[in-house]
Amino acid sequence: xxxIERHRFWRRSMLYARLHDDPRIRSRTNFFAAAATITRxxxxxxxxxxxxxxxxxxxxxxxARAGEILGGRRYPAHSIEANTADFIExxxxxxxxxxxxxxxxxxxxxxxxxxxxxxxxxxxxxxxxTRRLTAMKSPAHRRLQRALAVVSARLGHTxxxxxxxxxxxxxxxxxxxxxxxxxxxxxxxxxxxx
Numbered sequence: 452x453x454x455i456e457r458h459r460f461w462r463r464s465m466l467y468a469r470l471h472d473d474p475r476i477r478s479r480t481n482f483f484a485a486a487a488t489i490t491r492x493x494x495x496x497x498x499x500x501x502x503x504x505x506x507x508x509x510x511x512x513x514x515a516r517a518g519e520i521l522g523g524r525r526y527p528a529h530s531i532e533a534n535t536a537d538f539i540e541x542x543x544x545x546x547x548x549x550x551x552x553x554x555x556x557x558x559x560x561x562x563x564x565x566x567x568x569x570x571x572x573x574x575x576x577x578x579x580x581t582r583r584l585t586a587m588k589s590p591a592h593r594r595l596q597r598a599l600a601v602v603s604a605r606l607g608h609t610x611x612x613x614x615x616x617x618x619x620x621x622x623x624x625x626x627x628x629x630x631x632x633x634x635x636x637x638x639x640x641x642x643x644x645x
Contacts, residue, residue, distance in 0.1 A: 456498060464486075464490035471483035535626045556557065559588035565613045576596070599621065
């Protein structure tokens with residue numbers, strides 16, 4: 452099950468990277484660069500069933516927006532930065548809705564999901580040894596670490612997954628790194644065995 456979920460994240464991250472590479476989208480928003488990065492990190496990690504379901508739900512809404520951009524119905528004007536911020540804020544509202552729904556269904560699982568995400572953020576930003584080991588996993592991990600460091604410095608603390616404003620700031624910091632270097636096409640399970 453875990454390998455199947457990792458491949459779903461990997462496929463989704465590759466899709467987002469291809470969307471970012473489309474000049475019709477990249478000329479309007481850097482959202483998909485950020486989405487490709489965070490989804491790539493999830494492909495390497497042991498993500499929960501909830502995170503897998505959340506990512507699949509986000510794919511649906513993100514692809515609908517991509518279709519609107521490609522059809523000229525969304526972001527015909529404004530700056531790339533303003534469009535990116537709008538897209539990230541929209542997506543994070545969807546995440547908030549999913550978190551709220553989880554809290555109502557299963558408050559214990561909701562708390563566990565927030566604690567696990569917050570712990571992952573802390574591991575990526577606080578312990579020097581863990582930072583080095585995490586950075587060795589992939590370019591996406593390094594980009595996420597840089598984004599978390601920027602946001603942590605601005606906030607004065609490690610970002611919290613349960614806070615939409617913190618997630619938006621992480622997304623914006625990732626989007627600011629939109630010049631994505633070429634990434635390995637090997638899935639995480641294959642790359643780990645090279």
